[in-house]
Amino acid sequence: MFAVVNDAVTSEVTIAPAVIAQSNFAGVSPESFNLGGSDAAVEAVVTQHWSAEMAQRFKDLSRVEALGELTIQELAELETLTRLRRSTKYPRTADEILWSRRQNSVTSGLVMAVQKYVEFHKATNRP
Amino acid sequence: MAAPKKSAKPPVVGLRHPNQYVYSCMANRYAIEREEGFVLAHFGLVNHANVLIDRLTVVFSDNTLESLKENLVKYSDEAGEPKKEIPKWVPPVRDSKEISYIPVVDFLHLCNWNDTNAEMCFWSYSQGQMSDLSRMGGKNEFMVPWGIALLRCPVDLQRAFLIELYPA
Numbered sequence: 288m289f290a291v292v293n294d295a296v297t298s299e300v301t302i303a304p305a306v307i308a309q310s311n312f313a314g315v316s317p318e319s320f321n322l323g324g325s326d327a328a329v330e331a332v333v334t335q336h337w338s339a340e341m342a343q344r345f346k347d348l349s350r351v352e353a354l355g356e357l358t359i360q361e362l363a364e365l366e367t368l369t370r371l372r373r374s375t376k377y378p379r380t381a382d383e384i385l386w387s388r389r390q391n392s393v394t395s396g397l398v399m400a401v402q403k404y405v406e407f408h409k410a411t412n413r414p
Numbered sequence: 415m416a417a418p419k420k421s422a423k424p425p426v427v428g429l430r431h432p433n434q435y436v437y438s439c440m441a442n443r444y445a446i447e448r449e450e451g452f453v454l455a456h457f458g459l460v461n462h463a464n465v466l467i468d469r470l471t472v473v474f475s476d477n478t479l480e481s482l483k484e485n486l487v488k489y490s491d492e493a494g495e496p497k498k499e500i501p502k503w504v505p506p507v508r509d510s511k512e513i514s515y516i517p518v519v520d521f522l523h524l525c526n527w528n529d530t531n532a533e534m535c536f537w538s539y540s541q542g543q544m545s546d547l548s549r550m551g552g553k554n555e556f557m558v559p560w561g562i563a564l565l566r567c568p569v570d571l572q573r574a575f576l577i578e579l580y581p582a
Contacts, residue, residue, distance in 0.1 A: 305527040305531070306527055307525045308526055308527050309489065309524075310523075310524065311485050311486065311488075311524045312429075312524075312525075370491070371492070374492045379488075379491070380484065381483045381486075381487035381580070384491045385580060386582070388577075
């Protein structure tokens with residue numbers, strides 16, 4: 288015989304979920320996976336969407352940036368908006384992204400080499 | 415003779431989140447080891463005294479990395495570059511008890527929040543089951559993968575890991 292305990296004390300938990308900024312998974316969409324023999328491919332998913340307000344804010348911040356008057360917070364906001372705009376409005380393929388990273392790396396290497404060259408000629412007196 | 419018509423859409427199978435994870439851990443170090451045909455991803459949790467207190471190693475086949483490339487590189491582009499450098503880490507050699515188990519990854523679920531925290535969930539599923547479900551041709555075929563491990567880490571570790579996983 289079992290007695291039902293009505294006055295059991297349980298610890299109720301309320302959890303505030305984290306506000307996820309970025310995720311690569313759509314959840315339950317069957318479109319996320321595209322299986323064709325061995326060419327299984329997974330589409331990237333963007334959780335945030337580009338809105339008219341964001342577009343206006345992007346324009347405003349870009350204008351202020353051109354005048355060189357952005358605060359550090361605004362600069363960070365512009366960077367976030369630029370990244371979101373690129374991924375939602377003008378998405379690039381993985382190869383284009385990797386090519387762009389390689390280009391940035393080569394360019395920054397070149398700039399550093401030129402800087403070193405200039406510093407060398409400024410700092411040294413030829414014998 | 416007319417060429418055979420291509421089907422409009424290839425069969426698709428959806429993935430649901432795993433019901434549970436075999437293992438959950440935190441990491442503040444990572445290392446990538448490239449081998450022929452596969453890549454080992456090592457994660458470690460190191461304390462102030464530089465003592466390793468937890469670790470996880472998973473394996474990706476080259477084929478899986480290729481199939482996840484579009485997804486992971488686009489996510490990496492969205493997440494951006496690390497703002498703080500993650501110290502280089504050489505994982506200690508695994509002892510004989512550990513050698514018997516390195517789980518294989520078929521999908522890597524990523525997210526980040528507050529510009530500080532990130533999560534990497536390693537999922538595994540049977541390609542055979544996926545293929546069978548796809549052949550059945552139902553409209554709403556789903557599969558629940560096996561949750562190998564849930565790893566919590568700083569967002570900069572996740573950013574650096576992805577950039578190194580798919581080098582430019």
